[in-house]
Structures are given as structure tokens and as C-alpha cells.
Amino acid sequence: MTVRVQEADFDLSSEIAALRQGRPDIGAIAAFIGLVRDMNAGEAVAGLTLEHYPAMTQKALEAIVAQAKQQWKIDAVRVIHRVGRLRPSDQIVLVAVASSHRGEAFQACEFIMDYLKTQAPFWKQEQTPAGTRWVEARASDTLAAERWKKT
Amino acid sequence: MTVRVQEADFDLSSEIAALRQGRPDIGAIAAFIGLVRDMNAGEAVAGLTLEHYPAMTQKALEAIVAQAKQQWKIDAVRVIHRVGRLRPSDQIVLVAVASSHRGEAFQACEFIMDYLKTQAPFWKQEQTPAGTRWVEARASDTLAAERWKKT
Amino acid sequence: MALTVLYFARLRETLGVAREEIAPAHDLSSVAGLLDHLRSRGGAWQAALAPSQPFRVAVNQDMADALTALRDGDEVALFPPVTGG
Amino acid sequence: MALTVLYFARLRETLGVAREEIAPAHDLSSVAGLLDHLRSRGGAWQAALAPSQPFRVAVNQDMADALTALRDGDEVALFPPVTGG
Numbered sequence: 001m002t003v004r005v006q007e008a009d010f011d012l013s014s015e016i017a018a019l020r021q022g023r024p025d026i027g028a029i030a031a032f033i034g035l036v037r038d039m040n041a042g043e044a045v046a047g048l049t050l051e052h053y054p055a056m057t058q059k060a061l062e063a064i065v066a067q068a069k070q071q072w073k074i075d076a077v078r079v080i081h082r083v084g085r086l087r088p089s090d091q092i093v094l095v096a097v098a099s100s101h102r103g104e105a106f107q108a109c110e111f112i113m114d115y116l117k118t119q120a121p122f123w124k125q126e127q128t129p130a131g132t133r134w135v136e137a138r139a140s141d142t143l144a145a146e147r148w149k150k151t
Numbered sequence: 152m153t154v155r156v157q158e159a160d161f162d163l164s165s166e167i168a169a170l171r172q173g174r175p176d177i178g179a180i181a182a183f184i185g186l187v188r189d190m191n192a193g194e195a196v197a198g199l200t201l202e203h204y205p206a207m208t209q210k211a212l213e214a215i216v217a218q219a220k221q222q223w224k225i226d227a228v229r230v231i232h233r234v235g236r237l238r239p240s241d242q243i244v245l246v247a248v249a250s251s252h253r254g255e256a257f258q259a260c261e262f263i264m265d266y267l268k269t270q271a272p273f274w275k276q277e278q279t280p281a282g283t284r285w286v287e288a289r290a291s292d293t294l295a296a297e298r299w300k301k302t
Numbered sequence: 303m304a305l306t307v308l309y310f311a312r313l314r315e316t317l318g319v320a321r322e323e324i325a326p327a328h329d330l331s332s333v334a335g336l337l338d339h340l341r342s343r344g345g346a347w348q349a350a351l352a353p354s355q356p357f358r359v360a361v362n363q364d365m366a367d368a369l370t371a372l373r374d375g376d377e378v379a380l381f382p383p384v385t386g387g
Numbered sequence: 388m389a390l391t392v393l394y395f396a397r398l399r400e401t402l403g404v405a406r407e408e409i410a411p412a413h414d415l416s417s418v419a420g421l422l423d424h425l426r427s428r429g430g431a432w433q434a435a436l437a438p439s440q441p442f443r444v445a446v447n448q449d450m451a452d453a454l455t456a457l458r459d460g461d462e463v464a465l466f467p468p469v470t471g472g
Binding site: 032089106 | 187253
């Protein structure tokens, strides 16, 4: 398991290569990439500042990955989340999961994203023409995370 | 929609960059990468030959993507499938789906993979120490594809 | 009536043919008719295309089944269950 | 009893403090007690930490709730619902 919180950008090909490194038995990788959109809630977004709770972030992400590993057969996981100042089209987050079973890779990847969205201490502040605003948490994200408890 | 069938390898970062090109409204990308495993059904795999039905392959993949677009709100899709001779750890397939909604990106990506596995005319022949053998279709892939019909 | 029939993967190897042009004496109205025609060759044809075998059929590059109608000039492909991805 | 309390994002801005060390006269046995203590400051504290507000609590970097027990030296963080990813 690799979990990183960083200001720097990341390269998808390199990260997936690192995930697979020395594991020729890996046949399936599901990945999610989150990007800064140029619009949100009807307003243009010029940039984003991602604040986090440094002492907790890594721990929270590792706990989410550990939960995923308990629920699904996973060979390798990589989670990278950026913090600091970002601009539209910038990469924010990568979650990549390798498993022998395609379905488990997809499920674990989506589970990690859903929990990251509701459990990991990150907060987005957007710069818009009307000024700076904190992004509101979405009820749909809470629902997405809660749905995993039913299974 | 971009669908490609090719012998050449592909670069993940470049493909995802191309998928997003000129679309700063894209916030979520779900992707699947299939790789050649060095073992299958208990035997070492030295290499793979991927045969296909050229006149049909592109058409079949495009039809699967069109079906996904009918069922989910999708902003962009990229499907790349390799043919010819491959070696362990080589990339075989990439399916990447961009959507405003994370859940729809995941579902459409998994749907396309499940249908590709059962509907697109590709056949794998493996080279093992015991000789050359055709890979058998798996019942689990048929079940995975059929599950989408229930929703 | 003239049909092009293509064979792929293990089926191509078993039957020893990748492509043939068929001009049967009687019109074959559906895939079922074509399959009967091919099975009537006996031997490997009868065995490999037996109804119990899990082969697939495409007509003009679309997945088809025994009931799919055939017309003059159609391209029919016979192949094992696919294993891509 | 001494506690470190951290505030993040909008809550940090509203309350005008990122971190404070609290040494209350009476021991606060749980998060609920700490919240009552902070609300008793009135004004923005009472408003921002009202039970109807959707803030979250972590104790020693783990998600917590009002019933979570507090011990001397704990690090308590108060913050809005998270919006990463």
C-alpha cells in the first residue's frame, strides 16, 4: 500500500508502473483520477486551495485502504492526494487498485474514493469571480459512502 | 468517443491527456487497465497472441460504448485494445471514461469492460512450457456481463 | 446464393480453414440452415459445430444466433467464445 | 486536564483561531463536554458549534463523535464536512 499526500503533481504512467513494479501476476487495475473543474455550482473556478489536517490525512487514507483490503482481494493500492494551490484541469487525486479480479478492483477503487470523499480531512476553497468560497460537502457523497455499509 | 485496435503499446498519461483535451469541465475519470499475467490456470505464460476479427472489432467496441452512453451520462470515452504478440506485464486494454459523476464513470467503465470481455471478437492464445493453448472463456465473465441487464 | 464464411481462433485451427465462399444449391434462409449445411460435411465439421459446442456466430460483423436471417452476399463468422480484455 | 484543539477550513476562519491549548477548570470527560465548554464562550462559538451545525470532530486524528471520551493530552480537531477528492 502506498499513500501519499503532496503538493507536487504526479504522472499517471509512472504511478501505475510503480504500482505494478515486480508484480507480473497483476492482470487488472482499476483507477480513478479526480481533476479540478473550471466550473462548479454554476460559477467559473479560477483556482483551488486544498487545505488538510496533516497529522491526520495520511492516517485516515491508510485506514480507508486497510478497510478496502479487508473487504476485497487486492494485490496493490496506490492513493495520491494533492494539497495546496491547484488550477483548473490539474490532477487532484489518484486511486489505483490492482486485483486478480476485475470486479473487486473496481469495487475497492470506488469504495476508497467514496470514503476518501467523506472521511479524509481535506477541504477545498475555490477562487471565483465573486471571490473566495469554501466548497460545500455534497449529500450525494455521504450517500455514496453509506451504500457500502449495506453489503 | 475514441476506439482503437492496434499492435502498438500505449502510454497511459498520454491517453488520459488526450481524453481530457479541451475539456476543462471534466472532473472525474474512471479507468481500467488489463495486463498480461505471467501465470494463468496454474501454468507459466511466456507470451500471448491476440487474434481478432478486424472487420468486426472496431464496430463491436463502438457499439458497446454507444450502449454505455445511452445508460450513463458520459463526457468522453477512450477504448484501446492491442492485438498481435504480447509478453507478460504488457498492457492489453485501456478503458477510460470521463463523467461529471464519479459513480457513473465507474459504472460505465465496468460495463464497457464486461461487455468487451463477452462481445468483442478477440481471442487469446497463450505460450506455456506445455505448448500453445487457446484461453478458455470464463463463466464469470458471462455472469458479469449479464448482471447489467437486470438494472 | 453466395455467402462468405470466416473462422477464427480454435475453430479456424480445428477446421483448417480461415475463410471460404459458399454457394449452396439451396438457399439458406437462416444461420441454422448454414450450420446444417456445414455439419453435413461430417467429421470435424459435425463435431466442432455440434449444437452442444459453445461457438458463436456473427452476421455482417454483428453478433447473431441460429434464427438470424441470411441474405445473398452476407459475411458469416464462426468463432469460439471471445477472450479479449 | 490539558487539551489541544485544532480548527480547520471555514471553522478556522469563522472562529479566527487555528489552534489553542485548553486547560479547563473541570475535567471534560467527552467531546460533548468540550463542545459545551467552547459554546459557553458565546457569539461565533455558540453559533458555529451549535448542535444543528454540520461540523465534524476528530480525537487524536481519528474521526469521533460527541460520545468519544477525552483524556489529558488529547488532540481534538473541529472542522466542516470534508470536501477532498
